[in-house]
Amino acid sequence: xxxxxxxxxxxxxxxxxxxxxxxxxxxxxxxxxxxxxxxxxxxxxxxxxxxxxxxxxxxxxxxxxxxxxxxxxxxxxxxxxxxxxxxxxxxxxxxxxxxxxxxxxxxxxxxxxxxxxxxxxxxxxxxxxxxxxxxxxx
Numbered sequence: 001x002x003x004x005x006x007x008x009x010x011x012x013x014x015x016x017x018x019x020x021x022x023x024x025x026x027x028x029x030x031x032x033x034x035x036x037x038x039x040x041x042x043x044x045x046x047x048x049x050x051x052x053x054x055x056x057x058x059x060x061x062x063x064x065x066x067x068x069x070x071x072x073x074x075x076x077x078x079x080x081x082x083x084x085x086x087x088x089x090x091x092x093x094x095x096x097x098x099x100x101x102x103x104x105x106x107x108x109x110x111x112x113x114x115x116x117x118x119x120x121x122x123x124x125x126x127x128x129x130x131x132x133x134x135x136x137x138x
Contacts, residue, residue, distance in 0.1 A: 006059060007117065013054040014112035021047030025104065036100040040089050041082070043104075048078050051116075060125035073124040077116070084111055 025043030028034040034042075052074050057063045062070060088107030092098045098106075 006121070009059045010055065010117050010120070011112065013051060013059055014108075014116065016054065017047040017051035018108050018112065020050045021108070022101070022104065026101065029100070036093065037086060037090065040086060040100070040104060044082055044085055048074075048081075055120055055125060060121065062125040065125075070124055074120070077119045077124055080119075081111055081116060084115065 021043040023043075024046040025036075025039040028042055029036050029039035052071070056067075056070060085104075085107050088110070089100060089103045092103030092106055093100045096103075
């Protein structure tokens with residue numbers, strides 16, 4: 001049950017982070033007429049900051065652990081996410097002809113349900129091998 005709750009909480013965080021990401025992307029592209037890939041990158045950064053803080057403190061309850069090490073691991077995962085996100089948005093927008101927001105939605109949902117959750121749980125916010133588990137963490 002704790003694993004399912006952790007997954008549901010993570011998906012809620014990914015939704016909030018995605019909203020932050022989408023709002024920034026939309027504002028930059030539609031309001032400031034930035035290129036869609038630049039808007040995508042900036043939106044990803046805002047979303048990532050939101051995601052790191054909420055996952056660290058709420059989903060995985062890892063706030064008392066080594067923040068610089070977590071942030072370093074998060075950045076590694078985030079760089080992979082950026083590359084996959086840019087590739088997905090470009091593929092769906094450029095080659096398939098979808099509107100960039102639809103492309104971003106397909107890409108971010110897929111990455112959030114797979115890549116991001118698994119790597120954050122097992123790599124970014126994991127307990128050290130000899131550390132006692134944090135109560136309530138999955």
